[in-house]
Amino acid sequence: MFHFKTYSAMMVIGLLAACGGGGGGGPQTVFTYQTFENRVPGTSTIAAAGLTRSAPSGLPDGTEVQVGTLDREPRTLSIAGVIVEGELQSNGTWLGSNGTIVSPSELAVFANTNYDFLLPVTVDDGDFEGNYIVGVVSRTQDLPTDSGTVNYTGQARVDVILGGDGATPGDAFGSDGELTLTADFANGLVDVVIDELNENGMPFDTVRIDDLVISSGANATFERTGTGFTSFASGLTPVEPALGPSTTESASGAFFGGDPNGPVEAGGVFSVNGANGNTIFGIFAAD
Known part of the structure; x- marks a missing residue:
């Protein structure tokens, strides 16, 4: 790209x-940063920046950035406060052991983008859906x-x-x-x-x-x-x-x-x- x-x-x-x-x-x-889609065995550090939502409205009420890991093979995604031990499904979504679903964003603005290290996603925790950016985070050093x-x-x-x-x-x-x-x-x-x-x-x-x-x-x-x-x-x-x-x-x-x-x-x-x-x-x- x-x-x-x-x-x-x-x-x-x-x-x-x-x-x-x-x-x-x-x-x-x-x-060497492995791209988000890379399946070379190993672990990538992942950051997730997203819109938080709460009851009763479900409207965005703030933002957060959380850090976790992606086990590149078998593509297990775990991010504190977002998804626990998410397993990649055949339809391209992650299903977490906590019931959370992380799926590629359907926002039209991102339909023709092709980023190497990040992915716009929707996080559905069973109560609300929120927009997030997840990806292989850079190191401050x-x-x-x-x-x-x-x-x-x-x-x-x-x-x-x-x-x-x-x-x-x-x-x-x-x-x-x-x-x-x-x-x-x-x-x-x-x-x-x-x-x-x-x-x-x-x-x-x-x-x-x-x-x-x-x-x-x-x-x-x-x-x-x-x-x-x-x-x-x-x-x-x-x-x-x-x-x-x-x-x-x-x-x-x-x-x-x-x-x-x-x-x-x-x-x-x-x-x-x-x-x-x-x-x-x-x-x-x-x-």
Whole structure:
């Protein structure tokens, strides 16, 4: 698959010794990431970033990123809080011993994508279904530190439920869009821009999510919760969606795979939750 990463600062190009140890501030080891579909015997570390849901509405109420493993042969998938000992079925889904079903996403925006290290999926725990990105997570020790910013481009889906008053549910709209994810590895931050949200009824055409924090742990995940870091616009005009009081924001994601220059793919989810079931949420993936 062609990778659309662009680099805003000159990168040092050189051959890394097979035994590891790049110079300067680039990745410090040479590590072979097996693709998500690879069946070479062994175990891959997996990250899953998804939208959480709870009763009674079943609407997204936040995001999470969890880490687990994929036993590449026989394809057993286990991710804390998501699926336990999931066995791959003949129809391409995983059935967990906890009853959870993980299946490839049916969202149209991902229908013609072909990522090497990540997979958009739907997680059905028997009560609710949620959208997740799962994949072979990058190691933080392999992140570049001297590359300026790196842009990953891809696809996104954003859904909106607005106008609910507690007695009457709000109106639902949704749109596919284009994604630009900018990684500032030197400062450990990620910015997300989703634009071209042009379907009828959408109250904005652009979403910005700023300053997600890259983990300092072993796995290259990123997250942020709170308020004030998600914004909306229509063209150049800021938009304040009618979410009502008590707005909370959450975004979670991860980098996936890697080559000597760093991660090759990225993906995640976000939600902005107001009162009375009013919410804006989305899922995105890029390379």
